[in-house]
Amino acid sequence: MSSRNGQSDGDGADGADGADGAEATDTGGADGGPPEQLALIRETVRRSKEPKAPKARPRTWRGAAVAKELPVARVLVDKGVLHLDRYFDYAVPEDLDEAAQPGVRVRVRFGAGGRNVRGGRREGGGLIDGYLVERVDESDYAGPLAALAQVVSPEPVLGPELLGLARAVADRYAGSLADVLQLAVPPRHARAEARESPPPPPPPPPPAPDPGTWRRYGRGADLLASLASGGAPRAVWTALPGPEWAEEIARAVQATLASGRGALVVVPAGRPTARVDAALRALLGEGRHAVLTADAGPERRYREWLAVRRGAVRAVVGTRAAMFAPVRDLGLVVVWDDGDAGHSDDNAPFPHVREVLELRASRDKCGFLLGSWTCTVEAAQLVESGWALPLAADREQVRAAAPLVRTVGDGDLARDEAARAARLPTIAWQIVREGLRQGPVLVQVPRRGYVPRMACAQCRAPARCRHCAGPLEAQDAQALRCAWCGRDETAWHCQECGGFRLRAQIVGARRTAEELGRAFPAVPVRTSGREQVLDTVSGTPALVVSTPGAEPVAEGGYAAALLLDGWAMLGRPDLRAGEDALRRWIGAAALVRPQGDGGTVVVVAEPTLRPVQALVRWDPVGHAVRELAERAELGFPPVSRMAAVSGTPEALAGFLSGVELPSDAEVLGPVPIPAAEAARGRRPGGPPTGEPAERVLVRVPPGSGAALAAALKHAQAARMARGGTEPVRIRIDPLDIG
Numbered sequence: 202m203s204s205r206n207g208q209s210d211g212d213g214a215d216g217a218d219g220a221d222g223a224e225a226t227d228t229g230g231a232d233g234g235p236p237e238q239l240a241l242i243r244e245t246v247r248r249s250k251e252p253k254a255p256k257a258r259p260r261t262w263r264g265a266a267v268a269k270e271l272p273v274a275r276v277l278v279d280k281g282v283l284h285l286d287r288y289f290d291y292a293v294p295e296d297l298d299e300a301a302q303p304g305v306r307v308r309v310r311f312g313a314g315g316r317n318v319r320g321g322r323r324e325g326g327g328l329i330d331g332y333l334v335e336r337v338d339e340s341d342y343a344g345p346l347a348a349l350a351q352v353v354s355p356e357p358v359l360g361p362e363l364l365g366l367a368r369a370v371a372d373r374y375a376g377s378l379a380d381v382l383q384l385a386v387p388p389r390h391a392r393a394e395a396r397e398s399p400p401p402p403p404p405p406p407p408p409a410p411d412p413g414t415w416r417r418y419g420r421g422a423d424l425l426a427s428l429a430s431g432g433a434p435r436a437v438w439t440a441l442p443g444p445e446w447a448e449e450i451a452r453a454v455q456a457t458l459a460s461g462r463g464a465l466v467v468v469p470a471g472r473p474t475a476r477v478d479a480a481l482r483a484l485l486g487e488g489r490h491a492v493l494t495a496d497a498g499p500e501r502r503y504r505e506w507l508a509v510r511r512g513a514v515r516a517v518v519g520t521r522a523a524m525f526a527p528v529r530d531l532g533l534v535v536v537w538d539d540g541d542a543g544h545s546d547d548n549a550p551f552p553h554v555r556e557v558l559e560l561r562a563s564r565d566k567c568g569f570l571l572g573s574w575t576c577t578v579e580a581a582q583l584v585e586s587g588w589a590l591p592l593a594a595d596r597e598q599v600r601a602a603a604p605l606v607r608t609v610g611d612g613d614l615a616r617d618e619a620a621r622a623a624r625l626p627t628i629a630w631q632i633v634r635e636g637l638r639q640g641p642v643l644v645q646v647p648r649r650g651y652v653p654r655m656a657c658a659q660c661r662a663p664a665r666c667r668h669c670a671g672p673l674e675a676q677d678a679q680a681l682r683c684a685w686c687g688r689d690e691t692a693w694h695c696q697e698c699g700g701f702r703l704r705a706q707i708v709g710a711r712r713t714a715e716e717l718g719r720a721f722p723a724v725p726v727r728t729s730g731r732e733q734v735l736d737t738v739s740g741t742p743a744l745v746v747s748t749p750g751a752e753p754v755a756e757g758g759y760a761a762a763l764l765l766d767g768w769a770m771l772g773r774p775d776l777r778a779g780e781d782a783l784r785r786w787i788g789a790a791a792l793v794r795p796q797g798d799g800g801t802v803v804v805v806a807e808p809t810l811r812p813v814q815a816l817v818r819w820d821p822v823g824h825a826v827r828e829l830a831e832r833a834e835l836g837f838p839p840v841s842r843m844a845a846v847s848g849t850p851e852a853l854a855g856f857l858s859g860v861e862l863p864s865d866a867e868v869l870g871p872v873p874i875p876a877a878e879a880a881r882g883r884r885p886g887g888p889p890t891g892e893p894a895e896r897v898l899v900r901v902p903p904g905s906g907a908a909l910a911a912a913l914k915h916a917q918a919a920r921m922a923r924g925g926t927e928p929v930r931i932r933i934d935p936l937d938i939g
Contacts, residue, residue, distance in 0.1 A: 271337060284922035304357030306353040412425050435589040450572065463532060536558050639760040726745075752792055869900065
């Protein structure tokens with residue numbers, strides 16, 4: 202084995218070229234009688250004097266002939282370390298010539314160095330998995346090559362399209378190709394692989410669908426017509442509230458299949474996957490699409506993935522890992538609710554579904570549909586840049602589909618005797634009482650663990666650093682410090698109203714569910730959250746208390762909803778706090794009946810704040826556009842590109858001293874970050890549990906993102922090649938930067 206640049210890090214092979222035992226002898230004489238004992242002894246002595254072939258270690262293929270054509274295999278080893286992020290050359294034994302095709306899984310020996318050479322083959326090293334990328338006539342390496350040890354399976358799981366996509370993702374996120382492929386290709390399951398090979402032919406294309414509820418959107422019918430005719434439209438779709446979104450996605454998939462192409466839908470969790478799955482089965486019938494989720498189990502997931510790779514099905518719906526699904530003739534990619542944290546992978550190099558599907562749409566020249574009840578700042582940027590077109594209903598349709606939204610602010614709470622006594626405003630009691638006469642009522646309560654940040658006590662504007670505009674945190678009773686650049690702030694005043702007083706935004710009542718239960722003893726109370734997430738509830742009167750994102754769907758919709766403790770969500774120390782709060786509020790309110798059917802939502806938050814106003818007007822796009830303009834003025838993502846680099850103070854300082862950042866890069870920090878909690882374990886690539894850690898943010902203007910990722914990747918690879926043992930974690934475009 203050799204690397205393509207002539208350096209040698211591994212050794213070859215795991216395959217045997219035969220046994221070394223004695224040959225079988227004839228047990229009969231000329232006349233069929235037993236041989237003479239003396240002849241047997243002489244034969245044994247003669248063979249003992251003959252020179253023996255050297256004993257071979259198992260699967261080194263010592264002395265074996267190599268393939269006559271394309272005898273060199275280029276292999277990507279599954280090491281996942283940046284300084285080995287390249288291909289290595291191996292000799293192809295003649296016996297493996299037929300099975301060793303590009304894309305198959307192989308095993309090779311790796312890591313023995315170049316000194317152990319026997320019979321023209323390098324030997325030694327440990328067995329490691331890899332992928333055969335290509336076969337070539339000769340190696341760029343002049344020394345002896347190790348042989349492929351084994352072809353694990355003749356199934357070509359790594360095609361050129363998937364390989365190219367994985368390489369693009371690795372480069373964008375400063376990661377290794379092997380790490381991306383661990384996310385993209387599911388583990389092999391032999392029983393699943395053996396079934397249905399060769400696969401049945403794909404079913405014929407279905408007819409183009411009727412637009413159905415897509416007619417509610419200005420250009421919804423045109424979108425389906427373009428997909429059905431082989432077009433590649435790109436749209437940011439703001440879905441109307443209600444359950445129709447799953448069927449609308451299914452109709453877009455059917456239109457794409459009608460053109461003879463494939464479609465891929467990625468949703469953030471298992472519950473929306475089940476809804477799109479049911480909608481696809483209702484429209485297309487059984488067996489026309491695959492479902493790729495981790496909950497399916499290794500055998501079923503691999504079987505479904507193989508059906509997609511072999512072309513037996515052309516449509517896929519799944520969660521995060523499905524973004525790499527090898528759909529043939531891809532005509533449409535769909536991502537639903539791109540603001541959900543479930544779309545960001547927690548494993549290196551931490552890719553985001555939206556960004557990966559944007560890459561696929563550009564590379565495959567296929568359609569792109571980003572849908573949600575709300576609108577993220579990134580989605581607004583896609584529209585502003587002209588990369589995608591907006592797709593939304595007119596205001597009349599929005600008013601007809603959305604519930605009535607009412608607010609309760611600090612002033613209302615201060616004047617409300619019921620709120621002071623029970624921490625629930627009078628209007629909330631009234632809405633609950635009226636709603637329970639008509640059906641179930643949803644109560645959304647923030648999760649425990651929302652951390653408050655500092656804000657102006659007068660106008661509630663977030664307190665930000667004068668140097669980098671990062672959020673200010675209270676270190677003790679007197680000092681403020683920026684969570685981004687670490688500078689102390691001793692003379693803060695509000696840039697909006699000139700106020701000098703600060704307040705920590707507080708988490709609301711934790712006993713809301715118990716209080717509601719005591720107030721309405723005859724009504725059943727159901728909870729949906731971390732311990733148990735409900736999928737659906739009946740349309741009978743009940744109180745459903747849920748944490749954000751765990752709200753079950755009610756049959757016929759909820760009669761009303763209470764969105765409590767708004768400050769807890771708006772006050773998180775996160776650049777996305779307002780956007781995320783609005784997304785979670787609209788996600789709950791979209792499950793409520795329309796205003797014409799009596800649906801009402803009460804949000805307990807200051808009504809003058811931008812996210813609250815956007816909820817009242819049901820205008821998530823306007824909120825995202827204004828957020829984007831503000832972030833552009835301050836140099837925040839996504840207008841700028843940003844990387845978070847964290848590690849122990851010593852490791853981080855060493856890394857920063859060796860990285861050559863772009864000339865327009867700005868380094869913010871370092872600032873201390875909390876040590877990993879023992880109960881949560883060590884995060885991938887993070888500092889060891891319990892050790893102090895620091896973080897820096899590196900910010901570059903538009904156009905320098907690729908240079909930043911390349912610089913960080915090069916520095917990390919050089920550091921690892923020198924034997925750096927303390928981990929340094931790099932995350933490009935992190936979701937949470939404070």
